[in-house]
Amino acid sequence: MLTYAEALATLLKEAHPLETERVGLSSSLGRILAAYVSSPLSLPSFDNAAMDGFAIRAGAGDIPSGTAFTIAGMQAAGDGTTAYPGADACEIATGARVPDGFDTVVPVERCERMGDIVRLTQAEPRGQNIRRAGGDIATGAPALTAGRRIDAAAIMLLAALGIGDVPVARRPRVVIINTGSELHDSGPLPEGGIHDSNGPFLEAMLASWGVDLLARHRVPDTGDAFAHAVREAMHAGVDLIITTGAVSAGRFDFVPSALAALGARECFHKVAIRPGKPILAARFDGGPLVLGLPGNPIAVAVGHRFFLTPVLRAMAGLAPEKPLRVRLAEGHDVRPGLQHFALGRVEADAEGRQVARVQRNQAAYRIVPFTQANTWLTADGSFGEVVDAWPLDPAAAT
Numbered sequence: 001m002l003t004y005a006e007a008l009a010t011l012l013k014e015a016h017p018l019e020t021e022r023v024g025l026s027s028s029l030g031r032i033l034a035a036y037v038s039s040p041l042s043l044p045s046f047d048n049a050a051m052d053g054f055a056i057r058a059g060a061g062d063i064p065s066g067t068a069f070t071i072a073g074m075q076a077a078g079d080g081t082t083a084y085p086g087a088d089a090c091e092i093a094t095g096a097r098v099p100d101g102f103d104t105v106v107p108v109e110r111c112e113r114m115g116d117i118v119r120l121t122q123a124e125p126r127g128q129n130i131r132r133a134g135g136d137i138a139t140g141a142p143a144l145t146a147g148r149r150i151d152a153a154a155i156m157l158l159a160a161l162g163i164g165d166v167p168v169a170r171r172p173r174v175v176i177i178n179t180g181s182e183l184h185d186s187g188p189l190p191e192g193g194i195h196d197s198n199g200p201f202l203e204a205m206l207a208s209w210g211v212d213l214l215a216r217h218r219v220p221d222t223g224d225a226f227a228h229a230v231r232e233a234m235h236a237g238v239d240l241i242i243t244t245g246a247v248s249a250g251r252f253d254f255v256p257s258a259l260a261a262l263g264a265r266e267c268f269h270k271v272a273i274r275p276g277k278p279i280l281a282a283r284f285d286g287g288p289l290v291l292g293l294p295g296n297p298i299a300v301a302v303g304h305r306f307f308l309t310p311v312l313r314a315m316a317g318l319a320p321e322k323p324l325r326v327r328l329a330e331g332h333d334v335r336p337g338l339q340h341f342a343l344g345r346v347e348a349d350a351e352g353r354q355v356a357r358v359q360r361n362q363a364a365y366r367i368v369p370f371t372q373a374n375t376w377l378t379a380d381g382s383f384g385e386v387v388d389a390w391p392l393d394p395a396a397a398t
């Protein structure tokens with residue numbers, strides 16, 4: 001049986017970066033920047049007043065209190081370059097261009113105006129209250145790095161730089177296929193039925209990552225129904241099919257054979273991990289990649305976090321994630337020979353140091369501990385002094 005590292009390496013060979021597309025700024029939120037953005041202009045692009053008051057031509061040194069100037073005009077925000085030949089002062093608004101040769105802005109609170117004369121009521125250091133051109137970012141300087149998930153802050157900077165559209169990674173076209181005759185939506189259940197939790201979970205996680213979800217099918221435990229859903233997904237031009245259930249050792253575990261019958265090339269089936277051991281990956285040459293997750297919900301959560309997320313990152317052109325190494329508060333014995341993924345919490349201990357605790361009473365089928373965890377902890381063999389910690393929600397990872 002493959003180790004996790006071997007299985008992941010095999011899988012990532014099949015996950016190629018998707019093409020880049022350009023999107024308008026207003027539809028770029030949440031997208032992953034596909035290329036480095038350097039600043040096309042300097043910000044601010046001209047020297048402008050930081051305060052409402054008077055622009056002064058102070059000349060050499062600071063301006064003593066009581067100095068008076070004749071006001072030659074008014075410079076409003078948005079006015080172009082206006083020269084004030086021979087003048088030493090003009091009224092100015094916050095954000096307005098500082099006229100050439102003027103070198104200080106005195107706020108209205110620090111002077112008094114009589115007609116077209118303004119007199120300083122306090123000494124004013126030269127050069128005050130001017131936002132210098134390029135003071136925020138210079139032309140050609142790095143603005144945003146490739147791989148950045150575009151958030152509102154990035155949009156503020158891109159808009160300030162006058163950038164109207166950005167290169168982003170194309171979103172993968174994904175189809176989810178949940179298998180199980182026992183599965184039902186919310187509401188009353190027939191005898192033996194259960195509510196489908198894998199489907200809504202995967203749909204939510206993929207929405208927060210940002211994919212183009214073409215469909216979510218639920219199929220009964222027959223290979224034909226499953227094959228029909230796979231064929232429909234392939235006609236729709238899907239990049240990635242995620243299935244849940246029917247990959248283990250039972251009579252109704254038809255996914256491996258159904259995919260083989262459809263011509264998929266199996267990349268691996270069963271990995272030395274827990275939860276998630278029966279996981280499967282297959283590839284339709286020239287077609288989609290298939291990730292066959294086990295049916296147990298926590299195995300689906302592990303499959304999503306440690307197999308699907310690395311695939312989504314590779315398709316978005318992102319480098320593999322790096323976990324945080326943290327100290328374990330207490331030991332946690334596990335079955336040797338398997339790589340374990342345990343739900344946990346990373347918190348500051350009494351001394352304020354990051355420490356990890358494994359969630360108690362978690363099992364491959366229990367869902368409640370998942371809602372109380374804030375991290376996944378991984379270790380091959382027993383959990384010793386330190387473990388690797390991964391944020392629960394990969395969209396939050398950088």
Ligand SMILES: Nc1nc2c(c(=O)[nH]1)N[C@H]1C(S)=C(S)[C@@H](COP(=O)(O)OP(=O)(O)OC[C@H]3O[C@@H](n4cnc5c(N)ncnc54)[C@H](O)[C@@H]3O)O[C@H]1N2
Binds near residue numbers: 248250278296299
């Ligand atoms: N003899 C063996 N039995 C099992 C083994 C094994 O090695 N030998 N592996 C166990 C492990 S580990 C897992 S994980 C499960 C995975 O089995 P399948 O992938 O075949 O999944 P199913 O049998 O279809 O379902 C398992 C379990 O999960 C429930 N389920 C399925 N889909 C959903 C869904 N969408 N929402 C909520 N719950 C779902 C299903 O009702 C079953 O209870 O196999 C073990 N068995």
Ligand code: MOO
Binds near residue numbers: 275278296298299365
């Ligand atoms: O893969 Mo499992 O260990 O039951 O979820």
Ligand SMILES: [Mg+2]
Binds near residue numbers: 248249252295
């Ligand atoms: Mg089964």
